[in-house]
Amino acid sequence: NSDMILYANFVLVNFETRQRYIVHDMLGQGTFGQVAKCWVPETDHFVAVKIIKNHPAYYQQGLAEVSILSLLNNKFDPDDKHNIVRMLDYFVFRHHLCIAFEMLGPNLFELIKSHKYNGFPLNLVQMFSKQILRALIVIKDAGIIHCDLKPENILVSTSMKAAEIKVIDFGSACLEQQTIYSYIQSRYYRSPEVLLGCPYTTAIDMWSFGCIVAELFLGIPLFPGASEFDILRRMIDTLGAQPPDDLLRKANNRSKFFKQVGSIYRMEDDEICKRSSSTFQFLTEEEYEARESKKPVIGKKYYSYVKLEDIVVNYPYKTNLPEEISKENRTRLALVDFLRGLVQFDPEKRWSPLQASFHPFVTGEPFLCPYRPPQQTPQIPVIRTVAVNHNPVEGHWV
Ligand code: ADP
Numbered sequence: 001n002s003d004m005i006l007y008a009n010f011v012l013v014n015f016e017t018r019q020r021y022i023v024h025d026m027l028g029q030g031t032f033g034q035v036a037k038c039w040v041p042e043t044d045h046f047v048a049v050k051i052i053k054n055h056p057a058y059y060q061q062g063l064a065e066v067s068i069l070s071l072l073n074n075k076f077d078p079d080d081k082h083n084i085v086r087m088l089d090y091f092v093f094r095h096h097l098c099i100a101f102e103m104l105g106p107n108l109f110e111l112i113k114s115h116k117y118n119g120f121p122l123n124l125v126q127m128f129s130k131q132i133l134r135a136l137i138v139i140k141d142a143g144i145i146h147c148d149l150k151p152e153n154i155l156v157s158t159s160m161k162a163a164e165i166k167v168i169d170f171g172s173a174c175l176e177q178q179t180i181y182s183y184i185q186s187r188y189y190r191s192p193e194v195l196l197g198c199p200y201t202t203a204i205d206m207w208s209f210g211c212i213v214a215e216l217f218l219g220i221p222l223f224p225g226a227s228e229f230d231i232l233r234r235m236i237d238t239l240g241a242q243p244p245d246d247l248l249r250k251a252n253n254r255s256k257f258f259k260q261v262g263s264i265y266r267m268e269d270d271e272i273c274k275r276s277s278s279t280f281q282f283l284t285e286e287e288y289e290a291r292e293s294k295k296p297v298i299g300k301k302y303y304s305y306v307k308l309e310d311i312v313v314n315y316p317y318k319t320n321l322p323e324e325i326s327k328e329n330r331t332r333l334a335l336v337d338f339l340r341g342l343v344q345f346d347p348e349k350r351w352s353p354l355q356a357s358f359h360p361f362v363t364g365e366p367f368l369c370p371y372r373p374p375q376q377t378p379q380i381p382v383i384r385t386v387a388v389n390h391n392p393v394e395g396h397w398v
């Protein structure tokens with residue numbers, strides 16, 4: 001094991017600045033390494049220090065996390081107004097990369113759990129949504145994809161500010177121009193384009209965001225799939241449609257989940273007629289088994305309803321006051337409309353963080369009709385400094 005052995009009062013040192021971090025407690029453990037709550041004697045403050053495993057791959061990934069966070073913190077959010085965790089320091093201690101962060105509180109999964117998986121009242125869901133969007137706006141502007149947005153990676157601030165949250169864990173993040181990995185995102189929050197093996201963009205974070213908003217209200221994941229097949233099937237059933245042909249044409253994993261039907265299907269049955277207009281059809285469990293020589297893993301049923309609208313509208317009330325119920329009903333319709341803009345199969349139609357931030361569910365304006373997002377302002381490509389090797393011998397740019 002390449003983890004550092006930590007115990008109470010163990011001292012981590014940044015030898016360049018002579019800053020000491022005295023281990024107080026453990027906050028988390030994962031594949032990357034450990035997170036320790038540390039005391040800083042000079043300021044009498046606690047900080048969270050992520051101690052990355054002594055292993056080249058993790059070390060490199062840790063360095064990427066440092067560079068992405070310094071870009072976000074310093075260039076895009078210098079005044080700490082965008083709900084992104086602050087990085088305070090980083091250093092190498094005994095061959096381990098250590099990253100110090102501001103100390104935050106419990107994560108949203110722990111909060112959901114402590115509410116016994118009943119979900120939060122809509123006003124709290126709205127407050128959280130607004131803050132996550134504030135983070136996603138600058139993350140997208142910086143040309144970064146978080147790639148692991150989920151309740152565990154959103155932490156409640158310990159500061160006095162009411163219900164402030166922050167997005168953490170840029171350990172899987174990448175530049176939109178450098179999408180090198182295809183196996184990313186945590187399963188429940190994994191976007192259809194990633195599941196299908198298509199090229200992906202910052203829109204995958206908006207899919208995860210939609211799943212999180214739904215979960216904050218419902219208390220359990222919107223697509224609690226036990227396998228990739230299971231999650232895709234749940235998406236298709238809940239959204240009442242299948243991924244568009246254009247997306248499926250670009251999908252490396254298409255044949256794992258879909259068969260080609262073309263136009264041979266012409267039947268009286270309405271459902272099949274609708275499907276026949278598409279070129280591909282989602283496999284049945286039997287067809288999947290025949291292709292993969294194994295049964296698909298199917299999880300249990302969590303909801304009494306299948307369609308998104310029914311799941312949200314019929315969710316048990318958290319109040320029994322009649323005047324609150326009618327108001328809640330209206331807000332639930334706004335929530336459904338909001339979710340529909342986020343969890344759409346087509347990443348190009350999926351709302352951007354800025355577009356989503358004007359939705360009545362977020363702004364609190366009355367919801368009167370389905371929201372039409374304002375036009376996307378065309379993205380001016382971010383000019384990045386390109387690493388060029390000047391070769392003094394040859395005397396020209398390589
Ligand atoms: P991983 O890549 O393993 O998910 P994270 O950066 O998400 O690493 O950290 C793992 C866990 O450590 C988090 O889920 C959280 O519980 C805890 N943690 C991380 N950063 C902080 C922080 N700034 N304040 C408090 N706890 C934190």
Ligand code: MG
Nearest residue numbers: 152153168169
């Ligand atoms: Mg994490």
